[in-house]
Structure formats: structure tokens, C-alpha cells
Amino acid sequence: MTFADFIVTNAPALLVAIPLFAAFLCPVMGKISSTVRNCWVMGMMLITAAIAFILAYRVFATGPVLYVFGAAAANLAIPLDSGGIPIRIIFTVDAMSAFMEIICAIVGLTVLLYSLSSESRNSSLEGYYTLFFLMITGVLGMVSTGDLFNFFVFLEILSLASAGMIAYRIDGGIAVEAALKYFILSTLGAIFILFAIGIFYGEYNALNIAMIAQRMQYTMLDKIALVLIIAALAMKCGAVPLHFWTPDAYSMAPASVTAFLVVASQASLYGLFRVLFTMYNVTMNCVTVGWIIIILGVLSMVVGVTMAIPQKDIKRLMAYHAVSQTGYMLLGVGVGLAVLGNAALTSAFGSMAMEGGIFHIFNHAMYKGLLFLTAGVIVYRIGTRDLNKMGGLGHTMKYTMIFFIIGALAIAGIPPLNGFASKQMIYESVYLFNPLLAIIAMVVSILTLASFVKVFHSVFMGPQLPEYAGVKEAPLPMLIGMGILAAICILFGLFPQPVVDMLVAPAVHALADQSGYIASVLGGA
Amino acid sequence: MSRIVRTAADLLYPTILIFGLYIIAHGHLTPGGGFQGGAVIATGGALVIVAYSYKEVTGWLTKNVLMGQEVIGLVGFIGVGLLAFAFGQVFFFNYLNASGSLFGIPVPYGINAGELNTGGFVPLMNFAVGIEVWGGLTLVLIYMLSGLEKEVC
Amino acid sequence: MLWNLPLITVVVLTLIGLVTVLLKKNIIKILLGINILESAVNLFLVSLGYREGGVAPIFTLAPSELMVLPTPQALVLTSIVIGVATSALVLSFAMVLKKKYGTVDINEIRRLHG
Numbered sequence: 001m002t003f004a005d006f007i008v009t010n011a012p013a014l015l016v017a018i019p020l021f022a023a024f025l026c027p028v029m030g031k032i033s034s035t036v037r038n039c040w041v042m043g044m045m046l047i048t049a050a051i052a053f054i055l056a057y058r059v060f061a062t063g064p065v066l067y068v069f070g071a072a073a074a075n076l077a078i079p080l081d082s083g084g085i086p087i088r089i090i091f092t093v094d095a096m097s098a099f100m101e102i103i104c105a106i107v108g109l110t111v112l113l114y115s116l117s118s119e120s121r122n123s124s125l126e127g128y129y130t131l132f133f134l135m136i137t138g139v140l141g142m143v144s145t146g147d148l149f150n151f152f153v154f155l156e157i158l159s160l161a162s163a164g165m166i167a168y169r170i171d172g173g174i175a176v177e178a179a180l181k182y183f184i185l186s187t188l189g190a191i192f193i194l195f196a197i198g199i200f201y202g203e204y205n206a207l208n209i210a211m212i213a214q215r216m217q218y219t220m221l222d223k224i225a226l227v228l229i230i231a232a233l234a235m236k237c238g239a240v241p242l243h244f245w246t247p248d249a250y251s252m253a254p255a256s257v258t259a260f261l262v263v264a265s266q267a268s269l270y271g272l273f274r275v276l277f278t279m280y281n282v283t284m285n286c287v288t289v290g291w292i293i294i295i296l297g298v299l300s301m302v303v304g305v306t307m308a309i310p311q312k313d314i315k316r317l318m319a320y321h322a323v324s325q326t327g328y329m330l331l332g333v334g335v336g337l338a339v340l341g342n343a344a345l346t347s348a349f350g351s352m353a354m355e356g357g358i359f360h361i362f363n364h365a366m367y368k369g370l371l372f373l374t375a376g377v378i379v380y381r382i383g384t385r386d387l388n389k390m391g392g393l394g395h396t397m398k399y400t401m402i403f404f405i406i407g408a409l410a411i412a413g414i415p416p417l418n419g420f421a422s423k424q425m426i427y428e429s430v431y432l433f434n435p436l437l438a439i440i441a442m443v444v445s446i447l448t449l450a451s452f453v454k455v456f457h458s459v460f461m462g463p464q465l466p467e468y469a470g471v472k473e474a475p476l477p478m479l480i481g482m483g484i485l486a487a488i489c490i491l492f493g494l495f496p497q498p499v500v501d502m503l504v505a506p507a508v509h510a511l512a513d514q515s516g517y518i519a520s521v522l523g524g525a
Numbered sequence: 526m527s528r529i530v531r532t533a534a535d536l537l538y539p540t541i542l543i544f545g546l547y548i549i550a551h552g553h554l555t556p557g558g559g560f561q562g563g564a565v566i567a568t569g570g571a572l573v574i575v576a577y578s579y580k581e582v583t584g585w586l587t588k589n590v591l592m593g594q595e596v597i598g599l600v601g602f603i604g605v606g607l608l609a610f611a612f613g614q615v616f617f618f619n620y621l622n623a624s625g626s627l628f629g630i631p632v633p634y635g636i637n638a639g640e641l642n643t644g645g646f647v648p649l650m651n652f653a654v655g656i657e658v659w660g661g662l663t664l665v666l667i668y669m670l671s672g673l674e675k676e677v678c
Numbered sequence: 679m680l681w682n683l684p685l686i687t688v689v690v691l692t693l694i695g696l697v698t699v700l701l702k703k704n705i706i707k708i709l710l711g712i713n714i715l716e717s718a719v720n721l722f723l724v725s726l727g728y729r730e731g732g733v734a735p736i737f738t739l740a741p742s743e744l745m746v747l748p749t750p751q752a753l754v755l756t757s758i759v760i761g762v763a764t765s766a767l768v769l770s771f772a773m774v775l776k777k778k779y780g781t782v783d784i785n786e787i788r789r790l791h792g
Binding site for chain 1: 589592593596599600603606607610614615616617618619
């Protein structure tokens with residue numbers, strides 16, 4: 001077959017194999033010279049992003065793509081002599097998976113471009129790029145897989161690599177303390193997920209998500225497994241009440257890594273939605289579980305923004321805002337889950353709520369990544385993270401100031417940026433569900449704007465301080481990286497309707513449609 | 526360490542090495558395989574580091590050698606999987622199974638005495654993982670020891 | 679009652695592991711609590727595959743054809759390897775923290791708060 005056919009057919013496997021291959025060869029490239037390593041790293045990331053976009057285009061055009069590892073053909077999910085049971089590891093890439101892969105590819109490419117110049121002052125960079133590619137493998141594997149135990153393995157790859165990267169610049173020990181907190185909580189969560197996987201295997205003798213979804217009866221053991229999985233994955237994505245690793249880890253990691261940790265948290269959020277919508281769907285009590293997710297979301301929103309206001313460390317403040325924005329996603333999708341059993345309410349406001357929540361995942365990765373990268377530029381040029389010591393940087397760092405303004409307006413939900421589009425969808429649909437929740441969401445949005453006005457004033461406004469007189473603008477690769485994210489923020493804000501129609505609505509439809517998922521894996525049986 | 530301990534380590538290390546390689550090589554017939562065999566050999570490495578002092582061992586077993594061993598193992602594993610693309614099949618398809626070449630005899634079903642030449646590319650992957658784990662665990666040991674002020678003796 | 683003994687052991691080990699992780703103050707003891715929890719989960723997974731009267735699922739010189747399920751054994755092998763990597767990473771963190779802070783007591787390692 002031709003080269004294009006080869007890439008298109010094998011894209012799900014290449015999506016995991018190429019970053020792994022790149023990660024394994026990074027130490028060797030680093031020993032040769034640093035230019036060779038930079039070229040290798042950039043080239044491999046471009047290839048990975050290209051394959052992710054090709055795969056996403058194919059999925060949005062023709063429907064879910066299956067890839068069975070080690071079978072005679074790529075879409076032979078059920079071997080002919082097995083009696084109707086899928087026995088191999090299957091990568092099921094449907095529209096929601098493709099949506100998350102696009103996010104990972106864009107943010108990964110931007111972060112790599114940024115870190116080529118922000119890390120150039122440091123030594124021993126082979127470990128940095130190896131761990132970075134392992135993080136990319138982890139995220140891409142988590143969102144593409146259709147097998148529960150494979151999800152657990154990629155989750156562990158992601159959390160080990162993230163813990164290593166958070167502690168990367170030891171910083172007198174503080175970064176290692178943050179990484180230790182993150183890693184112990186993450187390991188506890190993973191052990192609970194493994195318990196739940198054991199319960200599912202013992203009950204249904206299957207590890208494939210479609211197989212468990214087909215055989216699911218909502219017994220008492222399934223309720224226990226649901227509680228374990230919700231607790232573990234809500235901890236991994238930074239929802240209250242288990243959010244206290246988020247400010248430490250996000251503030252101590254290097255800035256480029258923090259922008260990618262946001263994507264990692266959202267991959268765990270994807271895992272939560274996949275389990276709730278595809279495995280359980282209407283067999284569970286949708287209203288109760290939906291209300292639990294809504295309450296987690298409201299708590300995250302309120303606690304995140306109120307803890308963010310008195311912060312003095314710029315990255316810690318942004319990390320609390322990340323917790324708050326995760327609350328918006330949980331609120332939107334929780335409302336969609338609560339009305340899932342009711343077809344009339346779903347078509348009235350349920351699917352709009354879910355579209356708002358899932359569109360917010362994309363927007364949050366974009367503007368939160370942009371904000372963390374601008375914070376990284378400030379720390380790179382000045383050397384301190386304390387807001388009290390900064391001031392008057394707008395005189396010299398003009399581009400950084402513009403990017404910061406775009407990011408701050410986007411997070412506060414001001415038109416015409418992309419935050420407004422997704423927040424508007426969430427407000428409208430949640431108001432029809434329960435007016436009090438929408439009012440709380442709007443108040444949190446106003447407090448977010450207030451907090452970022454404070455940060456903007458104390459960093460960029462004011463007279464130029466004498467100790468910062470020689471501070472230059474950010475280097476060019478960093479500006480290009482931030483520019484890509486800012487351009488997407490503006491573009492998605494000006495034209496949200498085509499984005500929702502082409503990207504978000506198919507993703508929501510694929511997520512909520514359990515029988516379609518089962519049919520695509522098990523072949524309509 | 527005293528002469529007795531060093532001599533005992535000299536005699537035991539090849540035995541441990543052979544035992545670990547046996548576990549790796551027979552991974553498709555008996556319990557064992559890549560990780561288990563590699564961990565056994567790395568334990569033998571720990572025995573040598575305890576018997577001879579840490580400084581002596583790192584004199585001739587540098588970190589670069591172990592890192593190279595780790596990379597060879599990892600690239601071997603992924604290379605064996607990617608080689609399936611050269612045969613026109615999907616990733617990780619067992620192209621050596623029942624093919625008549627290396628490890629190519631078809632697996633006899635049912636209770637048998639164990640035929641070593643079967644299994645496709647599973648023994649190759651066992652070797653790759655075994656070499657990688659051996660290098661990786663010994664490297665972890667040496668890095669941790671180099672982080673202390675005093676040496677293990 | 680005797681057939682439930684592995685599952686009772688799983689519950690006891692989980693409780694011991696959780697109590698250790700939540701109440702102990704030394705990082706090394708917390709790591710050992712995580713290892714006990716890992717052992718509990720691994721025992722749970724392996725005991726799911728048991729079939730009465732079955733032997734080990736290896737065809738080489740097997741006594742009979744009735745065997746226990748091999749799939750959970752593969753899952754447990756992966757989980758053990760992940761446990762080894764976890765332990766190595768937390769021990770490295772403990773070494774760096776001891777050098778920089780002078781203690782491995784988690785009540786003292788608290789420079790980040792607020």
C-alpha cells in the first residue's frame with residue numbers, strides 16, 4: 001500500500017510508538033551534541049502532531065477508528081475462533097478521543113517550542129526531554145485506548161513522568177516536596193483505580209470498555225467501583241476536596257511543564273467522562289451521580305477562586321484558577337449527566353450543557369497554557385515569582401503584556417475571546433436546569449476577572465522599577481509558542497459556531513451514545 | 526570487604542548471571558520472562574557492589590555503559606514491534622510465529638515437555654526487556670549510592 | 679469460610695496500608711504503607727482468577743488440563759513493575775529531601791503552604 005495509506009491505517013499505533021521511540025533515543029542524541037538533540041526533539045514532535053491531526057481528520061470524517069494490536073488486520077476486533085469476545089488490546093478512537101488528541105498535539109508542540117529556549121540555560125537536558133516525551137505518550141495513550149487496564153498503565157506512565165518533571169529543578173528541595181505530595185496522592189488514586197478494575201474483571205470477565213458496557217448491570221459491586229473511580233479520577237484532575245496538590249505542583253514545575261500538566265489533568269477528566277458515559281450510561285441513577293458531579297464542580301469553582309485572590313505567588317494564583325475552571329467543566333458535564341435519562345430535557349438544554357463543558361476543556365487548555373507560559377517568561381527574565389516585587393514591566397515587555405491581556409480576558413469570559421463562548425453555553429443551559437448554579441458560576445467569573453486585574457496591575461502597570469531597567473523582551477521561540485495559543489484563543493472566540501458544529505458536537509454525541517460505541521467495537525452484534 | 530566475602534561473590538556472580546539468563550530465555554515456557562530475570566541479575570550486581578567497594582566497581586562499570594545498555598534494550602523492544610510494519614502487518618503482530626525461521630516452530634497445544642524454539646518474537650522481546658531491566662536497576666542502584674556521602678562497604 | 683481467606687487478607691492488608699499512609703510521619707514508612715497497599719491489590723487481582731482444583735496455567739509438564747486463569751497474573755506482573763518504579767522514585771525524593779531539609783519527617787517538610 002502507499003505511504004499515505006500506511007500512515008492513515010496505522011495512525012493509532014504510531015501515535016504511541018513514535019513518542020516512545022523518541023523518548024528512548026533522547027539520551028543518545030544528547031550525548032552527541034545539543035543541536036542534534038534539539039533537531040531530533042522538534043522533528044519527532046512535529047511528526048507526532050501531524051499524525052494526531054491526520055487521525056483526527058479521519059475520525060471526524062468517517063467515524064470511529066479501531067486498532068487491534070497484534071491481530072491479522074487492524075480492525076479485526078473479535079478473532080474468528082474466540083466466540084465473540086475481543087481478546088486483544090484495542091485502541092478505540094472516536095470523536096471525543098480525537099478532540100483530546102488535538103488538544104494534546106497543539107499544546108505539546110507549543111510547549112516544546114517554548115522549552116527549546118527557556119531550558120537552554122540549564123544542563124542535563126536529556127532527562128528533561130525523555131520525561132517530556134513519556135508524558136506525551138501517557139496522555140495520547142490515555143485518550144485513545146479502549147481497554148481499562150491499558151488506561152491504568154498509561155495513567156501510571158503519565159504520573160511517574162510528571163512527578164519526575166515537577167521535581168526537575170530541585171530549587172533547594174521545595175520542588176521535590178511538591179513532587180512528593182503530588183506523587184503519593186497520585187499513587188493512592190491509581191491503587192483505587194486498580195481495585196475498581198479488579199472488581200469489573202471479577203464480575204464481567206472482561207477488560208474492554210465496550211465489553212463491560214455491554215454486560216453492565218448496576219449491582220452493588222458496580223456502585224463501589226463507581227465511587228472508587230470517581231474519587232480517584234477527581235483527585236487526579238484537581239477537583240475539590242482533593243485539590244491541594246495543585247498549587248504546589250503547578251507553581252514548582254518549570255513553566256513549560258506546567259502548561260502541559262494542565263493537559264494531563266484534563267486527560268484524567270476525559271477518563272472520568274468515558275467511564276461515566278460510555279460504561280455506565282443510563283444503567284446507573286443518572287440524577288444522583290449527576291448531582292454529585294455538579295456539587296464537586298461548584299465547590300471547585302468557589303474554593304478555587306476564593307483561595308486565588310489573596311495569593312502573592314503568580315504561578316500559585318494561576319494554579320488555583322485552574323482548579324476553579326475545572327469546576328466549570330464538571331458543572332457543565334454534570335448537568336448533562338443529570339438529564340441523560342430524559343430525552344426531552346437532553347435535547348432542550350442537556351446537550352448544550354455538555355457541549356459547553358467539553359468546549360471549555362479545549363479553551364481552558366489554550367488560555368491556561370498561554371497564561372502559564374507568560375508567567376514563565378516573567379520568571380525567566382526577572383528570577384522571582386513574588387507579585388510584591390514586580391512592577392512596571394509593561395514598558396519593556398510589550399508582547400508578553402499583550403499575550404497576558406488576551407489570556408486574562410479569555411479566562412474571565414469576556415467577548416470576543418473563546419472563554420466567553422463556552423461559558424455562555426454553560427450559563428444558558430445550567431440556568432434552565434437550576435438558576436442558583438448559573439448565578440454562582442457568573443459570580444465566580446466576576447471574581448476571576450477581579451483577581452486577574454490585580455495581577456495585571458501589579459506586574460505590568462506602574463513606573464518602571466530601577467532594578468528591572470535592563471529586562472528585555474522574551475526570546476523569539478517563546479514568543480512564537482505563545483503566539484500560536486493566543487491566535488487560537490482569538491480565532492475560536494470570533495468564530496465559535498463552526499468549531500462547535502465541527503469539533504464539539506460530534507465529540508459530545510460520541511460520548512453520550514453508548515450503543516454506538518459498543519457497535520463500533522463489537523461489530524453491531 | 527574481607528577475602529572470604531570477595532571470593533564468595535566471585536563464585537556466586539556467574540551462577541546468578543546464568544540463572545537470571547535462564548529465567549529470561551525460558552520466559553515463554555516457564556514462569557519468568559524479561560522483568561523477573563533482569564531483576565535477578567541486578568541483584569547479583571548488588572552483591573558485587575557490596576563485596577567490592579563502590580569506588581572500585583564504578584571504576585570499571587561506568588554510568589554511560591549502563592545507560593547504553595538500557596537504551597539498547599528499549600530500542601530493541603520497540604524495534605521488534607515496529608519491524609512488523611516491514612511485513613505489512615499491524616503493530617506488534619507476531620510475524621515469527623509458525624514461520625520456520627528463528628523461534629518459528631508452531632506451538633504444540635496441550636501438555637508437553639516444552640519446546641524452546643517456539644513462540645515467535647516473544648523470546649526476543651524477553652531478551653530486550655531483560656537487558657533493559659538489568660541495566661536500569663543497576664543504574665538506579667549506582668545513582669543512589671553515588672548520592673550518599675559515605676560509600677557502602 | 680476457608681475459601682474467602684484471600685479476600686479477608688486483602689481487606690486486612692488494605693486497612694493496614696491505609697492506616698500507615700494516613701497516620702505515619704516518616705516518608706519511608708509512608709512508602710512502605712504504599713507497598714502494603716500495592717500487595718493487597720495484587721493479591722486481590724490474583725485471587726480473582728482462581729478456579730477450584732486448577733493448577734498453574736503452564737503447559738510445560740502440567741499435571742492436568744484444568745487451570746486457573748492466566749490473565750490476572752499478567753495484570754499483576756505489570757502492577758508489580760509499576761510498584762518497583764514508584765518505590766524507586768519516592769526513595770530518590772526522600773534522599774534529596776534529607777540532604778536539603780535535614781529531616782524526613784513530613785511535619786517538618788512544609789515550606790509550601792497557603
